Amino acid sequence: MIKRVVATIQIMKMKMTYPSKPYPAYKPSGVEWLGEVPTHWEVRRLKQAVTLMMGQSPPGSECSDKPIGLPFLQGCAEFGERHPSPVQFCWVPQKVSPMGAILLSVRAPVGRLNIADQEYGIGRGLCALLPHKCVLQTAFARYHLEVLEHGLRLASTGSTYDAVSVGDVGNQPLLVPPLAEQAAIVRYLDHTDGRIRRYLRSRERLIELLKEYRQAVVHEVVTRGLDPDVPLKPTGVEWLGEVPAHWEVRRLKQVCSRSSLYGANIAATYYQETGVRFLRTTDITDEGELREGGVFLPQELVGNYVLEDGDILISRSGTVGRSFLYQSHLHELCAYAGYLVRFVPSISVLPKYIFLFTKTQAFEGFVRTMSISSTIENVNADKYANAHLPIPPLAEQAAIAAYLDKQTAAIDAAMARARREIDLLSEYRTRLIADVVTGQVDVREVAD
Numbered sequence: 001m002i003k004r005v006v007a008t009i010q011i012m013k014m015k016m017t018y019p020s021k022p023y024p025a026y027k028p029s030g031v032e033w034l035g036e037v038p039t040h041w042e043v044r045r046l047k048q049a050v051t052l053m054m055g056q057s058p059p060g061s062e063c064s065d066k067p068i069g070l071p072f073l074q075g076c077a078e079f080g081e082r083h084p085s086p087v088q089f090c091w092v093p094q095k096v097s098p099m100g101a102i103l104l105s106v107r108a109p110v111g112r113l114n115i116a117d118q119e120y121g122i123g124r125g126l127c128a129l130l131p132h133k134c135v136l137q138t139a140f141a142r143y144h145l146e147v148l149e150h151g152l153r154l155a156s157t158g159s160t161y162d163a164v165s166v167g168d169v170g171n172q173p174l175l176v177p178p179l180a181e182q183a184a185i186v187r188y189l190d191h192t193d194g195r196i197r198r199y200l201r202s203r204e205r206l207i208e209l210l211k212e213y214r215q216a217v218v219h220e221v222v223t224r225g226l227d228p229d230v231p232l233k234p235t236g237v238e239w240l241g242e243v244p245a246h247w248e249v250r251r252l253k254q255v256c257s258r259s260s261l262y263g264a265n266i267a268a269t270y271y272q273e274t275g276v277r278f279l280r281t282t283d284i285t286d287e288g289e290l291r292e293g294g295v296f297l298p299q300e301l302v303g304n305y306v307l308e309d310g311d312i313l314i315s316r317s318g319t320v321g322r323s324f325l326y327q328s329h330l331h332e333l334c335a336y337a338g339y340l341v342r343f344v345p346s347i348s349v350l351p352k353y354i355f356l357f358t359k360t361q362a363f364e365g366f367v368r369t370m371s372i373s374s375t376i377e378n379v380n381a382d383k384y385a386n387a388h389l390p391i392p393p394l395a396e397q398a399a400i401a402a403y404l405d406k407q408t409a410a411i412d413a414a415m416a417r418a419r420r421e422i423d424l425l426s427e428y429r430t431r432l433i434a435d436v437v438t439g440q441v442d443v444r445e446v447a448d
Helices: 002-011 138-155 166-170 179-224 299-305 351-357 361-370 381-385 394-437
Strands: 026-028 036-038 042-045 050-054 070-073 088-090 102-105 113-115 120-122 126-131 173-176 232-234 242-244 248-251 276-279 295-297 312-315 323-325 334-336 340-345 388-391
Touching: 050 166, 102 138, 113 138, 120 126, 126 138, 126 166, 138 166, 138 173, 138 179, 138 394, 179 242, 179 351, 179 361, 179 394, 276 299, 295 299, 299 334, 312 351, 323 351, 340 351, 340 381, 351 388, 351 394
Parallel strands: 070 120, 276 334
Antiparallel strands: 026 036, 042 173, 050 126, 070 088, 102 113, 102 126, 232 242, 248 388, 276 295, 312 323, 312 340
16 A cells, blocks of 8 residues: 555655654554554553543533634534634633644544634533653644544444543554653644645645636536627626527426426435435535445335436535436436436437536526525525536537536546545555654654
């Protein structure tokens, strides 16, 4: 695995060398997954080197979004790359994490970490760890806790969600090098991790720029056609603008029928590993592809909610406007969930063309205009049905779809390469930290 990820780093021209020098001598750690560790390192339990504070949730009446009292964190939802960005405050917090403490998520997802950059009230989803300075550096402890994340997840229990107790956290094994050596390890990892994170951010930004470019390409062709000199006419629809003069402008309900208006509402207790795939909003990417995995249902439960070739799904709640075109030659048998609306195109339009329209800036503008913000956004089926869209002749629709298939393929391939680089570099980072903080490689000379 290391050779593979190092090869990826070289391809990326990052000039980063994976450390390979071991320590002079090792001893058994007594912990199966740790194996042998440097002879001069101590093996302890986490509770012997840190003070643990489990969070406690105050009454809801004592918290609000008004900046009164201490910033409050119920769980890891407001965690950032390094420090939280709180959105709630509590004037009488039950448990207060001091500045500098390590904040650890103890409820799903278990194991996420942040550093408290100020005092925080913390709820049941978090615990705070205060390293004993005579034994353990905070920065070293944070890197070590990343390695312990797997063990914490194995220890997690719960019927509706995973969680770990303060005992589970405290009993995790901890390797303790001398303080000067901890400082050297942190110096090396901070330098390397900073470079890795900068590169990851650049790849993430590239993906966002490619998404914007893809949408702009689709928007231009779907709303203006392939002839740059074609005469245009105003549509009278603010978010749509002008379209070719020979095109029609119709509402979605005029070119589609709706079958089983909303999808099925089926409890998660019925999910299984085989059967009919049950599509939810979270199973669809922004580009309209299906994510890997998913959940399945017995055939007898899906009834009239099974998709047919050419059906289009649009999400109506949560991430509104996300769309998917079902194509029977590409996709397995699928049904769809209640937060998705199903549209069945008539013979006057190509399903692919309508799907492409849902990926334009014009459709995004429509969704933004129609969405109602409360706790989550919502665009119901009737609003979608009244959306205006430009309709070229069928032959032109087919030409537009074929042209965009070629144009977007190159963009999609570039995004896939960037995502693959992110995955491999993240894998490299995880392996590097694990090998360094467990003493599998010696970075003292490199750190110097």
